[in-house]
Amino acid sequence: MEQIVSFLVENPLYLAGAVVIAVIILLVTLKKLLRLAIVVAAVFILYVAYLYLTGSDASQSVLALESFFREGIRFVAEYLKNLGN
Structure with a gap:
């Protein structure tokens, strides 16, 4: 290298x-x-x-997707914060 x-x-x-x-x-x-x-x-x-x-409840799917993205963003933010240390 x-x-x-x-x-x-x-x-x-x-x-x-x-x-x-x-x-x-x-x-x-x-x-x-x-x-x-x-x-x-x-x-x-x-x-x-x-x-x-x-006629099913679509709001549960949307809430699950929102939760997934919130956790993903939180994970990436934490990773980037720790990357500088």
Whole structure:
């Protein structure tokens, strides 16, 4: 690993190429994650619509999802807070 870092530091052209490749990989990954989030949201909306049309209680599903996201955000915030220590 040390050899790779020293090679990139000594050759700025390769460093620029590595940065461009890393940015492209990051953007492609974010695009796929966004697409996945949109699909999951659409499926959840269809599920809530199904529950509503069948007369079931859709509010429990929405509350469960809200609780899930609150816990997830709390976990990420705690992780990021501890990351700096």
